[in-house]
Amino acid sequence: MQKHYDAASIEKEMQQLWEENDIYSYRYDNQKQTYSIDTPPPTVSGQLHIGHIFSYTQAEIIARFKRMHGYNIFYPFGFDDNGLPTERLVEKEYHLLARNLSREEMTTKCTEVAQKYEHEFTSLWKSMGFSVDWNLQYETINPTTTRISQRLFLDLVKKGKAYTKEAPVLWCTECQTSIAQAELETVEKDTSFNYIPFEVDNEQLIVATTRPELLYGVVALFINSQDSRYKKYIGKKAITPLYKHEIPILGDDNVELDKGTGIVMCATFGDITDTKWYDKYQLPYKKVILPNGTIDNEIPFIGGLRVEKAREIIIEELVKQNLLIKQETMTHLVASHERCGKSVEIIPSKQWYIDILTDKDRYLQAADEINWHPISMKNRYISWVQNLKWDWCISRQRYFGVPIPIWYCKKCGAVILPQEKDLPINPLGETPKTICKCGGTTFIPETAVMDTWATSSITPQINRKWHEHDERLELEIPMSLRTQAHEIIRTWAFYTIVRSLYHTGKLPWKDIMISGFVLAKKGEKISKSKNNGKLSPKILITEHSADALRYWAANTKLGADTFFSESELMPSKRFMNKLWNASKFSFMHLQDFDKNLLLCKNKPHLLPADKWILEQINQTMLTCTKLLDQYEIGLARHEIDDLFWKDFCDDYLEIVKDRLYKPHIHGEKERCAAQYTIYYALLNILKLYAIYIPHQTEYIYQSFFRVYEKCISIHLMEWKINEEINNSILGFGIELKRVLGEIRKYKSENNLSMKTELKEFIIITDAIYIDYFIRESKDIKACGTIGDLIINTR
Structure with a gap:
């Protein structure tokens, strides 16, 4: 081993070693239990950032942990x-708008950009040392995935869980497509509350609204039937300002008494409440906002304008006609599209839906059947399910997606399904191989594609290759683990649970592991869309090493958010330097190590300190196994750190140092015992750290241990744990560390060099440890530079 650890060259060397020897391939062995991981497929929407490194590394550590516990590991990407x-x-990279291209042109550009970024993503994950089996890789739009996605869509149609209807839908006027409730995010915006008079029997009823541009589309006024101020008006007619439309005044208990004036206008459509009233009271539809975000040309004053400009102009007209009673500035929450940040409208449109409202109780039951890590994340899921208001709209008026495999009969409008054997199909370029039940032979193809979540929600089925000729029948559902960040609980976690229950009747996975965010500043996560991840992972790996990033990523409690700056990597580098130097010191004393000792049934006669450190390592392995089984990689790492820094380096290596250097004083057998102990202590410490820093631990293993051990890689070794704890020797270890601490403390407080001899030192301990201390006295005297060592009972 060279003087300093050269991460840049060694990490590449170790990655090549793993690839050449196929270390991480999924090998099914029916004698071993399979541990399967449903890994989040990152969206191809921009460069990966440190937040991705943080969450994906935490999951990868679990894959390594389970592999070293003897599982078949199914770890796809x-x-x-x-x-x-x-x-x-694509629009950003090519400086264009999709709507200005043909579908074929846009699809070609999307394919090119996706392949470019997927290559970059793969290169990054490999440079992080991810133990993925890349033979299991999938994409959500390749032919196999498209076929599985379409097959499962048809399954939902046949079960009555997927349906089409024309109804009010959430619509992004920027992206010009329908969206689902889960794609909404709320943002605070400053606006005005405008108080406007409606006329009733020559009286004025004042209505406060933030959407005066929808006045033309007002189809009713609503009053709470318990409101003593206004209930006399229920059942009468009102006249809208500016447009002079006659509309009904209706009573509904959902009207908030203390909001605005207590009278609410229902327009088609201002918000979700409008859609409910529209449906409940069978109100007429008046078109105002068009799919492109402009006002219908037929509407006086504001026709052809975009929404915000129309609001401005209509307010000016209200002022001009003395119809604006007053105006208040307010901040309120506005629903926007998470993909583009633009405000969302509601317009009627024919779309495809998956029924998610019917079975809400089953989804809530699923929350109790899945193991949530951390458990607090379960509440986010429950809250989302309880607040669902819309069925899941899965159709998108876009280009690059899995085609909805449907035609409509031109004669009767019936939905025509393809045969499963013909999948995948693109209805725009193919026709049904059958005629309609009505006898029709001409068909209209569905032009919409599926929302990306409609395919990524079936990743367990994609991983299994559901009903494909090479289906992985041994891969059971539920899978073992889903890993993901907490912001997509409402989308990826929820949608996957829905789809798995519909298609298999089973949960998609047993456990779900939720990571936190990396924050750029207080309350703001680092994200591709915000472009606030200043340091690219590629640069960080080049300058600091992948293992340094991995060690940092395992520093927090699961689910906790964390901040990041380059200075956060300094503890990682200090640790890696310490491990390197401790390994070099150990190997220096193991150059003449007798290999036969590893094969001999009778171990060397170990001293109490030797037995303690080996038992302490075993105890740490037990503790860490329990923590890692709960996915607490950060807490487990801190246990290992304490073992390595304090127990092994500060105490054990110090106490056996003289024994290693001076066998003529301590005895050859005693030195041999120390060598044996260091060999197994360091090997097991490396195995513990291997899940965190795979490159450095592998290199140290290959530098020395590979000659003695059978395994070609440390990552194919197992954590061997003895469940029977020797509490007596562990208790002695605590006492031994106390004694060493007292010696150091005394010398430090008296400004003495650690090499200064103490003529006499008295150890007072429990009777059960007396014999241990007597047998260990030579090491203690040498370590503490002590003349006479006196050992007494308490």
């Missing part, structure tokens, strides 16, 4: 490369 995120990336 996918790329969510279809849908609106990829299209918006």
Whole structure:
């Protein structure tokens, strides 16, 4: 081993070693239990950042941990490369708008950009030392995935869980497509509360609204039937300002008495409440906002204008006609599209839906059947399910997505399904191989594609290759683990649970591991869309090493958010330097190590300190196993750190140092015992750290241990744990560390060099440890530079 650890060259060397020897391939062995991981396929929407490194590394550590516990590891990687995120990336990279291109041109550009970014993503994950089986890679729009996605869509149609209807839908006027409730995010915006008079029997009823541009589309006024101020007006007619439309005044208990004036206008459509009233009271529809975000040309005053400009002009007209009673500035929450940040409108449109409202109780039951890590994240899921208001709209008026495999009969409008054997199909370029039940032979193809979540929600089925000729029948559902960040609980976690229950009747996975965010500043996560991840992972790896990043990523409690700056990597580098130097010191004393000792049934006669450190390592392995089984990689790492820094380096190596250097004083057998102990202590410490810093631990293993051990890689070794704890020797270890601490403390407080001899030192301990201390006295005297060592009982 060279003087200093050269991470840049060694990490590449170790990655090549793993690849050449196929270390991480999924090998099914029916004698071993399979541990399967449903890994989030990152969306192809921009460069990966430190937040991705943080969360994906935490999950990868679990894969390594389970591999070293003897499981078959099914660890695939996918790329969510279809849908609106990829299209918006293409628009950004090529400085164009998708709507100005043909479908074929846009699809070609999306494919090119997706392949470019997937290559970059793969290169980054490999440079981080991820133990993925890349033979299991999938993309959410490749032919196999498209076929599985379409097959499962047809399964939902046949079960009555997927349906089409024309109804009010959430609509992004920027992206010009329908969206789902889960794609909304709320943002605070300053606006005005405008108080406007409606006329009733020559009286004025004042209504406060933030959406005066929808006055033309007002189809009713609503009053709470318990409101003593206004209930006399219920059942009467009102006249709208400016447009002079006659509309009904209706009573509904959902009207908030203390909001605005207590009278609410229902327009088609201002918000979700409007859609409910529209449906409940069978109100007429008046078109105002068009799919492109402009006002319908037929509407006086504001026709052809975009929404915000129309609001400005209509307020000016109200002022001009003395119809603006007053105006208040307010801040309120506005629903916006998470992909582009633009405000969302509600317009009627024919779309495809998956029924998610019918079975809410089953989804809530699922929350109790899945193991949530950390458990607090379960509440986020429950809250989302309880507040669902819309069925899941899965159709998108975009280009680059899995085609909805449907035609409509031109004669009767019936939905025509393809045969499963013909999948995958693109209805725009193919026709049904059958005629309609009505006898019709001409068909209209569905032009919409599926939302990207409609495919990524079936990753367990994609991993299994559901109903493909090479289906992985041994891969059971539920899978073992889902890993993801907490902001997509409402999308990826929820949608996957829905789809798995519908298609298999089973949960998609047993455990779900939720990571926290890396924050750029207080309350703001680092994200591709915000472009606030200043340091690219590629640069960080080059300058600091992958293992340094991995060690940092394992520093927090699961689910906790953390801040990041380059200075956060300094503890990682100090640790790696310490491990390197401790290994070099150990190997220096193991050059003449007798290999036969490893094969001999009778171990060397170990001294109490030797037995203690080996038992302490065993105890740490037990503790860490329990923590890692709960996915607490940070807490487990801190246990290992304490073992390595304090127990092994500060105490054990110090106490056996003289024994290693001076066998003529301590005895050859005693030195041999120390060598044996260091060999197994360091090897097991490396195995513990291997899940965190795979490159450095592998290199140290290959530098010395590979000659003695059978395994070609440390990552194919197992943590061997003895469940029977020797509490007596562990208790002695605590006492031994106390004694060493007292010696150091005394010398430090008296400004003495640690090499200064103490003529006499008295150890007072429990009777059960007396014999241990007597047998260990020579090491203690040498370590503490002590003349006479006196050992007494308490």
